[in-house]
Amino acid sequence: MMRYLIPLFAFMVLAAFLLVGLTLNPRQVPSPLIDKPAPVFQLNHLHEPDKVMASGDNLGKVWLLNVWASWCVACRDEHPLLVQLANSGIVPIYGLNYKDERTTAMQWLKRYGDPYTISIVDSDGKVGINYGVYGVPETYVIDKNGIIRHKQIGPVTVESLEKTIIPLIIELQKQA
Amino acid sequence: MFRDHNQHDWALCQLKRANGIVIFLFLIFIIPSLAWSKEAIPVAEDPEIEKRMLALTMDLRCLVCQNESIADSRAEFSNDIRREIREQIKANKNDQEIIQFLVDRYGDFVLYNPPMKPTTILLWFGPVALFIIGFGSLIIYLRRRRRQIEDVPLSEAQLKKAEALLNENKGKDL
Numbered sequence: 005m006m007r008y009l010i011p012l013f014a015f016m017v018l019a020a021f022l023l024v025g026l027t028l029n030p031r032q033v034p035s036p037l038i039d040k041p042a043p044v045f046q047l048n049h050l051h052e053p054d055k056v057m058a059s060g061d062n063l064g065k066v067w068l069l070n071v072w073a074s075w076c077v078a079c080r081d082e083h084p085l086l087v088q089l090a091n092s093g094i095v096p097i098y099g100l101n102y103k104d105e106r107t108t109a110m111q112w113l114k115r116y117g118d119p120y121t122i123s124i125v126d127s128d129g130k131v132g133i134n135y136g137v138y139g140v141p142e143t144y145v146i147d148k149n150g151i152i153r154h155k156q157i158g159p160v161t162v163e164s165l166e167k168t169i170i171p172l173i174i175e176l177q178k179q180a
Numbered sequence: 181m182f183r184d185h186n187q188h189d190w191a192l193c194q195l196k197r198a199n200g201i202v203i204f205l206f207l208i209f210i211i212p213s214l215a216w217s218k219e220a221i222p223v224a225e226d227p228e229i230e231k232r233m234l235a236l237t238m239d240l241r242c243l244v245c246q247n248e249s250i251a252d253s254r255a256e257f258s259n260d261i262r263r264e265i266r267e268q269i270k271a272n273k274n275d276q277e278i279i280q281f282l283v284d285r286y287g288d289f290v291l292y293n294p295p296m297k298p299t300t301i302l303l304w305f306g307p308v309a310l311f312i313i314g315f316g317s318l319i320i321y322l323r324r325r326r327r328q329i330e331d332v333p334l335s336e337a338q339l340k341k342a343e344a345l346l347n348e349n350k351g352k353d354l
Contacts, residue, residue: 036288133260133261138243
């Protein structure tokens with residue numbers, strides 16, 4: 005009896021590992037920046053290039069930093085959701101326009117709608133490196149103390165918004 | 181006559197072939213140089229920096245195309261990281277600082293050589309543990325089997341029978 009049970013058991017363990025492996029996404033590399041202070045930046049606005057936004061300007065509120073670009077196809081998928089979220093007034097969204105052309109970026113926003121309180125320009129991607137950006141779009145949830153609480157790699161979806169991002173934002177907004 | 185004709189044909193053919201070769205050479209060597217006569221962009225201003233950058237990026241993973249090192253990858257991401265590393269080398273940062281800079285931002289996943297940590301113990305010692313388990317089981321199995329296979333001496337009758345069979349064959353074969 006045992007001689008049949010042992011291979012069966014070994015097979016089941018192997019199958020369980022493989023099954024779990026199927027649900028993992030190798031593209032989603034956990035960020036070491038979670039629960040760490042958001043990297044400091046000072047960047048020019050997209051629409052008004054003489055104005056500068058600093059990362060410290062948002063201390064005291066929960067905000068989203070959405071990394072986007074007009075060349076990014078997946079950004080178009082998530083964009084209607086961001087517009088909706090911005091209209092709902094739950095949370096301000098700031099856009100990090102990543103390695104893009106100013107004019108095409110502005111045209112893109114005109115065409116697909118502008119959910120951003122402010123869009124800032126990271127033309128050479130240096131701030132992107134500090135935030136550990138490797139696949140646009142990416143979205144960071146940053147709390148009142150300027151700590152990164154969540155990173156969404158790839159486009160936000162209805163599911164990720166409803167299950168993770170919005171509950172987290174509401175939770176963070178309650179905190180002092 | 182026939183031969184002559186043939187030779188003439190052969191010469192003509194050679195001539196044609198030579199012509200063909202000239203045209204071919206012209207096509208492969210001259211035309212491209214006419215079309216793309218732009219000067220090659222220098223790979224890097226400072227070969228020393230490039231050497232260090234390459235040595236570093238060999239062991240770093242490109243997060244966009246995960247089976248490529250940053251040194252090999254032509255992804256935009258790798259271009260940016262290479263540029264960043266060049267700048268940091270110019271700023272007199274040492275290799276350790278540069279690697280730490282990237283690990284702080286992208287995590288241990290950028291390293292092809294993962295560090296020894298509680299979370300990576302299975303990764304480091306898993307294969308050795310599996311080998312020891314496998315080898316141990318094999319030894320135990322072999323020992324047990326040896327114990328089971330006992331030498332059963334043949335009885336007198338069996339020996340005689342075997343001898344008879346052997347003798348029977350001896351005569352036939354030779």
